[in-house]
Amino acid sequence: MDKIVHYFFNFGLLADYWPDILRGFALTVEMSALTVLIGVPLGLALALARAYGVRPLNWLIVFYIDFFRSIPQLVLIVLAYFALPSLGLVMSPVAATVGALAMVLSAFAEEIFWAGLTAAPKGQWEAGRSTGLGFTQTLIWIILPQAVRMSIPPLTNRAIGISKGTTLGSVVAAPELLNVTSSIQSNVANPTALMAGALLFLALFLPFVRFTRWLERAVAHPRS
Amino acid sequence: MSVTQKPPLVAVEGLRKSFGQVEVLRGVDFTVEEGQAVALVGSSGSGKSTCLRCINRLEEATGGSIRLDGVETTGPKVDLNDLRRHIGMVFQGINLYPHMTALGNVALALRKVVGLSKAEAAKKAMHHLHLVGLAHKGDAYPAQLSGGQQQRVGIARAMALEPRVMLFDEPTSALDPELVGEVLNVMTRTREMGMTMIVVTHEMGFAREVADKVIFMEHGEVLAQGTPHEILVAPDNPRIRDFVQRSRG
Numbered sequence: 001m002d003k004i005v006h007y008f009f010n011f012g013l014l015a016d017y018w019p020d021i022l023r024g025f026a027l028t029v030e031m032s033a034l035t036v037l038i039g040v041p042l043g044l045a046l047a048l049a050r051a052y053g054v055r056p057l058n059w060l061i062v063f064y065i066d067f068f069r070s071i072p073q074l075v076l077i078v079l080a081y082f083a084l085p086s087l088g089l090v091m092s093p094v095a096a097t098v099g100a101l102a103m104v105l106s107a108f109a110e111e112i113f114w115a116g117l118t119a120a121p122k123g124q125w126e127a128g129r130s131t132g133l134g135f136t137q138t139l140i141w142i143i144l145p146q147a148v149r150m151s152i153p154p155l156t157n158r159a160i161g162i163s164k165g166t167t168l169g170s171v172v173a174a175p176e177l178l179n180v181t182s183s184i185q186s187n188v189a190n191p192t193a194l195m196a197g198a199l200l201f202l203a204l205f206l207p208f209v210r211f212t213r214w215l216e217r218a219v220a221h222p223r224s
Numbered sequence: 225m226s227v228t229q230k231p232p233l234v235a236v237e238g239l240r241k242s243f244g245q246v247e248v249l250r251g252v253d254f255t256v257e258e259g260q261a262v263a264l265v266g267s268s269g270s271g272k273s274t275c276l277r278c279i280n281r282l283e284e285a286t287g288g289s290i291r292l293d294g295v296e297t298t299g300p301k302v303d304l305n306d307l308r309r310h311i312g313m314v315f316q317g318i319n320l321y322p323h324m325t326a327l328g329n330v331a332l333a334l335r336k337v338v339g340l341s342k343a344e345a346a347k348k349a350m351h352h353l354h355l356v357g358l359a360h361k362g363d364a365y366p367a368q369l370s371g372g373q374q375q376r377v378g379i380a381r382a383m384a385l386e387p388r389v390m391l392f393d394e395p396t397s398a399l400d401p402e403l404v405g406e407v408l409n410v411m412t413r414t415r416e417m418g419m420t421m422i423v424v425t426h427e428m429g430f431a432r433e434v435a436d437k438v439i440f441m442e443h444g445e446v447l448a449q450g451t452p453h454e455i456l457v458a459p460d461n462p463r464i465r466d467f468v469q470r471s472r473g
Contacts (some may be wrong), residue, residue, distance in 0.1 A: 121319070
């Protein structure tokens with residue numbers, strides 16, 4: 001028991017490192033938020049564009065989403081950081097990580113929104129169009145709100161899953177929480193730093209998960 | 225025969241519609257005068273609903289002509305949204321927007337199509353909910369309403385745009401029998417307000433009492449048309465006589 005406390009909960013050792021840990025934590029929060037704030041709207045925009053059924057555009061969209069859903073996030077981050085500079089695009093580790101994760105999230109988000117848009121009954125379209133609303137008006141005011149409601153549970157799942165991929169940024173030396181805490185672990189030869197990291201990840205994602213549960217209930221429209 | 229200057233409000237001529245190889249309408253002709261209520265009857269699959277849906281172009285006719293107020297409505301140059309704004313439609317499936325209140329359902333097109341302000345649209349929507357007897361249900365969502373109430377909101381949604389003609393596509397077919405009456409009552413009142421109506425229906429009692437003209441369709445053609453008495457009470461045609469007898473159950 002003493003050993004467990006010594007190795008995993010020896011917070012005294014971390015006294016000097018707390019500022020670094022908190023900086024890492026702040027960066028993780030920032031990267032997660034950016035990934036969601038870029039990825040979800042981009043996915044929505046792609047799904048809406050796809051709804052217009054312009055053939056060549058839809059081929060591009062489908063290729064984009066299939067590509068980013070298939071490629072491992074880690075590979076994408078490494079490519080973004082190490083390969084894109086040869087094409088003249090140099091990014092910071094944080095930008096490369098967020099960019100790669102946001103692309104992946106946008107691909108999954110597009111599929112989720114698209115499923116929601118196509119799930120709306122044909123009669124909803126007909127009702128809207130029969131009152132003189134145009135295609136775009138019907139899409140925005142009638143179909144989209146119903147699609148968004150349906151999309152929230154699967155979307156929050158994906159958003160959380162992919163946001164946790166910010167830890168992959170450690171491979172390109174983004175000083176996020178996992179990177180910081182694992183360096184400290186090596187320095188002090190004690191895994192308590194990782195424990196602290198784990199607890200901070202929980203402190204970030206548990207409220208996020210709870211929030212999405214609340215959101216799912218809040219947007220459900222009243223049933224009889 | 226008096227010669228009228230005015231063309232019929234709706235004139236359907238030689239209307240044809242095919243879905244792939246299947247010919248659903250094979251040359252349908254009829255006219256609807258302003259203020260008339262016309263019932264389209266016939267067995268399932270006779271093309272009644274397709275015919276109705278061609279009028280507001282939810283289906284595109286493959287041949288023939290449809291004129292509203294003497295103006296051709298088929299063809300690529302017609303402004304579809306403007307056309308549909310003047311043709312109200314009530315659906316068998318009701319199709320209320322589930323995420324909006326009854327008032328929101330009626331007000332949406334008033335705001336987005338007619339361009340009324342939020343307050344004006346709400347006022348007008350409330351007036352039309354009142355006309356269908358649902359002024360007290362403005363804040364209710366569709367799922368909180370009975371089927372009959374939902375369909376009355378559906379009627380208010382179409383009527384609020386003050387259309388030239390109302391299309392009813394089997395408006396009571398999806399309802400429990402005890403809810404049919406309230407919807408037919410609202411339709412009768414709509415008729416009494418002078419609204420021009422084309423009603424696809426299996427409610428023979430309603431067609432007999434409310435329609436000025438009954439059109440009997442079979443296999444994508446008009447088999448006979450005339451007064452409710454001619455078609456539904458004392459039909460000459462043995463096919464129609466058979467249908468009417470079976471419809472009485």
